[in-house]
Amino acid sequence: MLVTGATGTLGRDVVAVLKERGHEVRGLSRSRPGYAHADLLTGEGLAEALDGIDVVVHAATDGRKDVAATAKLIEALEAAGKPQLVFVSIVGVDRIPLGYYRDKVTIEGMVAAYGGTSLRASQFHDLVLTLAKALTKLPLIGFYPAFDVRPVEVHDVAVRLAEIVEGELPAQPGDFSGPQRRSTRALWQAYLTHTGKRRLLVPIRLPGRIFRALRDGAGTGPGGGIGTWEEFLVRKL
Structure with a gap:
């Protein structure tokens, strides 16, 4: 198996x-020692990195370059015999009007056309x-009262991805988020x-389509994760 973005928060x-x-795993990096080396934007090194690989988890991200990088990856996958491809996207990308999210929707379409997940x-x-x-570097913290979130533990996402590549979940597994739907006020107060x-903590109200989508729960998801925000804080701080 090959993991792109293997040195990132999720990839690790x-x-x-x-x-x-129990899987044999090859992590992909542009230059980090101990990893397979390839450049997703140019395609250099991808053929070698994909040699003998039957599954690719695509967790790499580099802002607005992601569409081009994924196109290069899929081109290399086609040449390598079409290994299974699993892409990590974000809850609400089709409802929250951000440029980065629109790119994610585009990539989801590319992955689906390839036959991936x-x-x-x-x-x-x-x-x-x-x-x-x-x-908290500021004396006041603004929060949007109608904006709920459902943040998720990275390890839980990694486990869900493992279940997908092992065939334990449907080909299109749906959204995945944390166990608790929380207001931003509750998150900041817990911190x-x-x-x-x-x-x-000061309530603020913000106009625009982005905040309407967030108010309507576009970024929350249905749950599925286990780790909570408070448990994460205990472990990290």
Whole structure:
């Protein structure tokens, strides 16, 4: 099995989980020692990296370059005998009008045309923690009262991906998110409580299609994960 983005937040866990389940795994990186080396944008090294591979978990992301990188990957997969392809997308990409999300929808279409599978996961706890650390640099923290989220533990997503490649789930497994639907206020308050910081939480209301979609729960997903935000904070901080 080959994992793209193997040095990233999700990729590291995917590699570890697959190895724990007895699979031979090759991690892909542009230059990191100990990994297969290839450039997804140019295609250089992909043929060698895919040699003998029957499954690819595509967890690499590089902003607005993702469509071009995935096109190169699929081109290489076609030449390598069409290994199974599983792509990691994001819950709500078809409902939240962001350019990055539109690219994800495009990639999902490319993966489907190839015959692969896309798993949409909600935002990771790691991203929420990064936002919390940034917000608490200010004396006030704004939160959108109608905006609920369902962040997910990266390890849970890695396990779900392993279940997909092992054939334990349907070809199109649906959305996957954390076990608790939480308001942004609750997330920030839990972080403040855990760190002992004191900040004033201020409700704000924001216009626009993006915030309407978030208000309508476009980024929450149905659940399925196990790890909670509070458990993540205990482990990380």
